[in-house]
Amino acid sequence: MPDSESGRAGVLRGAGVSPGVGVGPVRSVAGAVPEPPAGSRHGGDAAAERDAALAALEEVAADLEARGARAAERGNTAGRDVLNAQALMARDPGLADGVRARIEEGTAAARAVFEAFGVYREMLAGAGEYMAARVSDLDDVRDRAVARLLGLPVPGVPESDEPFVLVARDLAPADTAVLDPAKVVAFVTEEGGPTSHTAILARTMGVPAVVALPGATSLADGTRVLVDGAAGTVRPEPADAEVEAARAAAAARAAALEGSTGPGATKDGHKVPLLANIGGPKDLEAALANGAEGVGLYRTEFLFLDRQEPPSDAEQEEAYRRVLEAFPQGRVVVRTLDAGADKPLAFLPPPGEEPNPALGERGLRMMRRHPEVLTAQLAALARAAAGLTTTLQVMAPMVTDADEAAFFAAACREAGVEHPGVMIEVPAAALRARDIAPEVEFFSIGTNDLAQYACAADRQVGGLAHLQDPWRPAVLDLVAPAAVAGVPCGVCGEAAGDPALACVLVGLGVTSLSMSAPSLPLVRAALARHTLDECRRAAAAARAARTAGQAREAARAHLPALSELGV
Ligand code: PEP
Ligand code: MG
Numbered sequence: 001m002p003d004s005e006s007g008r009a010g011v012l013r014g015a016g017v018s019p020g021v022g023v024g025p026v027r028s029v030a031g032a033v034p035e036p037p038a039g040s041r042h043g044g045d046a047a048a049e050r051d052a053a054l055a056a057l058e059e060v061a062a063d064l065e066a067r068g069a070r071a072a073e074r075g076n077t078a079g080r081d082v083l084n085a086q087a088l089m090a091r092d093p094g095l096a097d098g099v100r101a102r103i104e105e106g107t108a109a110a111r112a113v114f115e116a117f118g119v120y121r122e123m124l125a126g127a128g129e130y131m132a133a134r135v136s137d138l139d140d141v142r143d144r145a146v147a148r149l150l151g152l153p154v155p156g157v158p159e160s161d162e163p164f165v166l167v168a169r170d171l172a173p174a175d176t177a178v179l180d181p182a183k184v185v186a187f188v189t190e191e192g193g194p195t196s197h198t199a200i201l202a203r204t205m206g207v208p209a210v211v212a213l214p215g216a217t218s219l220a221d222g223t224r225v226l227v228d229g230a231a232g233t234v235r236p237e238p239a240d241a242e243v244e245a246a247r248a249a250a251a252a253r254a255a256a257l258e259g260s261t262g263p264g265a266t267k268d269g270h271k272v273p274l275l276a277n278i279g280g281p282k283d284l285e286a287a288l289a290n291g292a293e294g295v296g297l298y299r300t301e302f303l304f305l306d307r308q309e310p311p312s313d314a315e316q317e318e319a320y321r322r323v324l325e326a327f328p329q330g331r332v333v334v335r336t337l338d339a340g341a342d343k344p345l346a347f348l349p350p351p352g353e354e355p356n357p358a359l360g361e362r363g364l365r366m367m368r369r370h371p372e373v374l375t376a377q378l379a380a381l382a383r384a385a386a387g388l389t390t391t392l393q394v395m396a397p398m399v400t401d402a403d404e405a406a407f408f409a410a411a412c413r414e415a416g417v418e419h420p421g422v423m424i425e426v427p428a429a430a431l432r433a434r435d436i437a438p439e440v441e442f443f444s445i446g447t448n449d450l451a452q453y454a455c456a457a458d459r460q461v462g463g464l465a466h467l468q469d470p471w472r473p474a475v476l477d478l479v480a481p482a483a484v485a486g487v488p489c490g491v492c493g494e495a496a497g498d499p500a501l502a503c504v505l506v507g508l509g510v511t512s513l514s515m516s517a518p519s520l521p522l523v524r525a526a527l528a529r530h531t532l533d534e535c536r537r538a539a540a541a542a543r544a545a546r547t548a549g550q551a552r553e554a555a556r557a558h559l560p561a562l563s564e565l566g567v
Contacts, residue, residue: 014188014213016232017199018518021250022165022186022208023243026223029168030155033143040108053099053109056148060141061090074180076205081282082137086172089141095120110149117142127305127344136192140172165225167216171198181205186227188234190216202229203286203518210234230566253566260525263293264513270532272506274524275333275514277492279303281322286517291524294330294391296444296514297492298323300377301337301345308346310373313380320384324392331391333444333490333514335423336377336408338397339366342460348373358458363398363423364408371411378415385417395421395444400428405439424489425449430478433485443482445510447493451475470495471548476508480543483509490514499526499567504555506532507539522565529561 042049068083089095098116103109121138124131140155147154157166163185170191184207192198192211202209208229219225219236226238228246230253235242264274275296276287280303287295303319304311311319324332339345340362348370354360367374378394385392396408399422412420422439424430425446433443447470452459454475457467469475470493483489483505490512495501497519503526505513513523530538541554556562 010235012213012215012234012236014210014216014232014234016209016229017192017211018187018202018207018209019230019250019253020186020206020208021229021243021246022227023238024163024165024185024224026167026188026219026221026225027157027160027164028217028219028221029157029166029171032169033147033150033152033155036108036110036114036146036150038111040111041106042103042108046103046106049109049112050100050103052149053103053113053145054096056109056113056145057090057096057099059148060144061087063144064090064141078285079205086137086141089120089138090145092120110146113145113149114142131305136170136172165227167219169217179205179207181207186210186225186229188213188216188219188225188227190214249566252564256565257521257525260521260528261291262524264524264527266506266527266532266535267529268531268533270506272510272527273331273490273512274520274527275331275490275492275512276517276520277514278323278517281319281326283517284323284326288326290517290520292327292517292520294327295323295332295334296490296496296512298332298334299338300335301339301343304337304345304347305343310347310376313376313383316377316380317384320381321388324385324388324390328389331393333393333395333421333442333492334381335395335397336364336367336374338363358452358460364396364404365398367396368404368407374411375415378412378417382416391419392417393419393421393442395423395442397423397446398426398449399423399436400426401432402435402439405436409439421487423449423492424482425453425493427454427478430482433482437485437487440487442487443485443489444514445479445482445489445491445493447475447479447491447495450478450493451495454478469548470498470501471542471551473543473545473548473551476504476539476543476551479505479510480508483511488512497523499523499565500538500552500555500559500562502526503530503535503559504539504542507535507537522567525565526559526562526567529564530559534558 064083064087068080071079095116099112102112102115121135124135144154163183165186165188166184167188170189187198187202187207187209189198189211190213198209198211208227210227210229210232213234223236226235226243226246264272273293275294276292277297278287278295279299339348340350341357348366350361381394394412394417399405405422409420419441421442423446424433424443429436448459451468451470455467457464459468488511491505491510492514496513497515499522502513502523538555538558541558542551545551545554
């Protein structure tokens with residue numbers, strides 16, 4: 001990508017997922033392990049072939065555990081947990097059965113391993129954005145085993161004596177967790193998203209990272225690059241002045257965030273509780289580290305995505321209690337299972353073939369078909385909260401009207417859950433929020449689905465991302481009536497984690513914001529720098545705009561201190 005004015009290579013743009021600035025030479029991760037050819041047969045000694053395959057899987061598991069232990073020694077317990085989870089994948093008995101069966105039929109060990117992983121891969125890839133992000137973990141385990149069986153170098157990070165920028169198609173947790181933060185100044189990957197392990201671990205390690213950068217792997221080894229993890233940019237061969245300017249901006253931003261602690265509030269003291277979105281107890285550490293005042297969205301289906309059977313009552317109770325106990329003075333908003341569409345659960349299949357799963361049996365609709373699952377979940381929640389000081393609030397996903405809200409509130413009360421609420425993510429519910437409010441105690445707006453349905457753009461279709469922009473005035477027009485319908489109204493979609501949009505949402509009347517934990521400091525800092533009145537003016541200006549881009553610009557004009565934060 002030449003830069004016509006200077007003749008130097010131009011700026012590459014991806015998604016910034018871990019802030020900070022890093023400068024250094026590119027070092028690329030070793031090449032991919034080739035797929036063993038379809039139809040590869042072994043020589044006839046099935047027992048020897050099977051032993052080799054199972055030994056390779058065990059060696060991979062042991063190696064991953066050893067890497068995990070090394071990561072933990074350096075204080076990276078999140079890295080250790082991810083690596084241990086990968087070791088479990090390698091030791092999965094179902095996987096071993098799949099490998100054995102294929103080898104019995106004559107398939108060569110490497111191919112048998114490759115195919116057996118393929119079954120799990122498809123299940124994960126089709127199980128929604130969060131689980132799809134785990135596919136690269138699974139591929140990494142597979143490639144390590146296949147490489148061992150084919151006698152190829154095991155893929156991994158390069159060795160280097162000097163600090164470097166690590167560039168890869170996608171990074172496996174096994175690589176990122178053993179990296180020395182003193183050596184790696186930034187991560188850049190061609191694939192991955194904000195929920196990929198590269199992103200999560202980069203944030204945990206405090207290393208700047210840019211993911212989803214087209215052409216990343218064509219950067220030649222040794223090229224000096226400037227990576228800005230907040231802006232999401234990579235500049236090859238930067239001038240010294242550019243490096244200095246980027247470092248100064250990052251330092252100013254870090255200094256601004258330093259003071260970003262305590263409960264969320266606007267500059268003039270209007271309180272806006274800042275909460276974390278979590279998928280289970282494993283996410284608590286990041287939530288607490290980033291100062292979450294509680295949990296605003298506990299996506300309980302993430303606990304059960306890989307299950308063939310509903311989880312036991314005791315297991316549910318334990319998973320809920322661990323989260324509730326983390327916020328003894330706060331609140332935890334638990335969402336009942338949002339099965340269906342982008343989050344299919346094996347034990348709750350749709351009743352028939354669905355041409356449009358996003359418009360089909362999902363969320364509360366699915367729970368009404370399986371009331372026993374809803375009742376068991378609500379009862380487990382009530383038991384988990386018994387005797388604790390945490391305020392438990394429970395909400396239903398995909399609610400369309402007041403009748404559904406009333407059904408859910410009655411089910412909650414019956415089970416001993418005191419504070420029922422609903423998500424507002426269907427446009428009909430947003431438009432008639434005033435009819436729903438009397439049935440429940442609170443709303444939480446899911447802007448991810450609200451934007452999907454408002455713009456008729458499937459959120460799983462990457463090519464339609466521009467239509468799913470929550471800055472669209474039409475989406476803001478749907479948020480507005482729900483925010484002032486008479487019950488406390490939070491936002492727990494991704495929009496809440498955008499510092500500028502967070503101010504706009506508060507200006508629309510939203511009373512709390514819930515987001516992935518790393519977004520909390522910046523949102524806290526953005527709110528603390530603006531008055532409620534400025535937020536209201538920003539909201540009015542955004543709604544008066546005609547396009548998402550214009551709404552963003554119009555709002556920013558009323559939020560002058562955002563530039564201090566480098567956003
Ligand atoms: C949403 O739709 O905005 C939301 C928070 O729920 P999920 O992303 O889990 O569908
Ligand atoms: Mg949703």
